[in-house]
Amino acid sequence: MDEDRLIRETLESAKLPPRMKVFLALATRERSVAQVAALVGHGTTATGRLLSRMVGADQLTDRWEGKQHLYSIADPDLRRWSYRHLRELVGSGGCTDLGEMGERILGHLLDYDRNAAQEDLHLLLLAGHPPEEIYEHTITPMMERVGTLWEAGQVSVAQEHFVSAQVETALSVLFWLLAPAPADDAPAACVCAVPGNVHNIGPRILHHYLTTDGWKVLFLDGMTPLEDLVRLVGERRTRLVGLSVATDDQLPITVQSVATLRAMHRPPEAIFVGGPLIRSRPDLAGQIEADAVPGTAREARDLARQYQTAD
Numbered sequence: 019m020d021e022d023r024l025i026r027e028t029l030e031s032a033k034l035p036p037r038m039k040v041f042l043a044l045a046t047r048e049r050s051v052a053q054v055a056a057l058v059g060h061g062t063t064a065t066g067r068l069l070s071r072m073v074g075a076d077q078l079t080d081r082w083e084g085k086q087h088l089y090s091i092a093d094p095d096l097r098r099w100s101y102r103h104l105r106e107l108v109g110s111g112g113c114t115d116l117g118e119m120g121e122r123i124l125g126h127l128l129d130y131d132r133n134a135a136q137e138d139l140h141l142l143l144l145a146g147h148p149p150e151e152i153y154e155h156t157i158t159p160m161m162e163r164v165g166t167l168w169e170a171g172q173v174s175v176a177q178e179h180f181v182s183a184q185v186e187t188a189l190s191v192l193f194w195l196l197a198p199a200p201a202d203d204a205p206a207a208c209v210c211a212v213p214g215n216v217h218n219i220g221p222r223i224l225h226h227y228l229t230t231d232g233w234k235v236l237f238l239d240g241m242t243p244l245e246d247l248v249r250l251v252g253e254r255r256t257r258l259v260g261l262s263v264a265t266d267d268q269l270p271i272t273v274q275s276v277a278t279l280r281a282m283h284r285p286p287e288a289i290f291v292g293g294p295l296i297r298s299r300p301d302l303a304g305q306i307e308a309d310a311v312p313g314t315a316r317e318a319r320d321l322a323r324q325y326q327t328a329d
């Protein structure tokens with residue numbers, strides 16, 4: 019089953035007005051008239067007219083790429099809504115094995131084929147798998163596999179960087195499409211790779227989990243100097259700080275970061291430390307004076323609940 023077939027079959031069996039079908043057909047990507055027509059099951063001429071009217075009504079935007087006239091949903095909120103609605107309609111119809119799909123996605127990425135990878139990822143999401151399952155059973159094993167292949171000299175540095183960059187992009191799009199907006203009075207958390215750590219995939223996953231669990235999360239990358247992180251934590255009255263550490267040589271800066279946060283005038287309620295180093299060398303955790311050193315983002319999310327409300 020491919021993405022287009024799944025969408026076409028879903029729209030075929032859904033009793034929806036044509037305009038609504040167009041929104042759902044454009045939920046995952048921009049498309050040409052012919053592509054939309056094929057998905058919604060109407061003729062190209064009628065679909066073309068409808069698309070032009072929707073552009074006129076500011077519901078869609080259009081652009082030319084060579085000879086192709088491409089359409090997309092104008093309003094980001096409407097695009098999010100369409101994506102969520104499409105997922106609900108597909109239900110479990112497109113059920114797919116998460117691990118196998120990870121291998122397939124990795125294969126595409128190692129061939130530098132972003133489109134094919136993107137299609138497969140949408141397929142998983144449209145099949146109704148929650149992001150959590152995809153992160154744990156598709157993305158994490160896939161990244162571990164890249165690491166193993168790289169260590170064995172079977173993938174190049176360029177391939178590893180390409181895979182990582184695409185996965186990071188996918189995670190930020192998934193966050194944008196699926197994470198709820200935090201409540202105004204949501205408790206603040208900050209998730210950050212320790213200074214010098216470029217491994218951002220795990221922290222992005224934690225960012226998504228905590229946001230879905232009701233936190234207002236400030237996500238920073240590992241290029242943030244420690245003093246700026248500390249200033250932000252103070253200004254935003256951050257209750258929880260999650261620091262991610264990947265390599266042995268990042269251990270001293272991790273210890274220093276925790277100590278500096280603890281020495282603040284109003285320190286955060288809790289400091290968690292996690293990441294690849296903690297997963298592979300849990301014995302090092304004792305050197306870091308964190309409140310918790312969870313091995314997974316899911317564990318961190320569950321432990322964080324006790325700090326969500328003021329005593």
Ligand code: B12
Pocket residue numbers: 157158161162164165166169178179182183186214215216217218219220221223224259260261262263264265266267290291292293294295297298311312313314315316318
């Ligand atoms: C992808 C990758 C990279 C990418 C990162 C790109 C990016 N945008 O993120 C690139 C290619 C840039 C890279 C660079 C390097 N890497 Co690298 N990398 C990896 C790899 C293959 C996968 C990491 C990953 O994304 N995993 C998937 C995520 C989901 O898992 P995770 O990060 O562990 O996160 C989970 C949990 O740990 C937890 N978590 C994560 N963060 C946090 C934070 C908190 C607070 C909590 C509670 C939980 C939590 O939640 C996640 C989900 O449950 C690992 C191999 C591996 N097995 O981990 C090596 C690995 C981490 N890298 C390693 C090394 C050595 C390096 C380099 C030094 C290589 C080099 N010689 O240049 C550089 C270091 C750069 C730097 N300054 O940090 C080593 C570290 C070994 C060590 N103990 O020192 C590893 C383990 C590979 C290996 N076996 O040697 N790397």
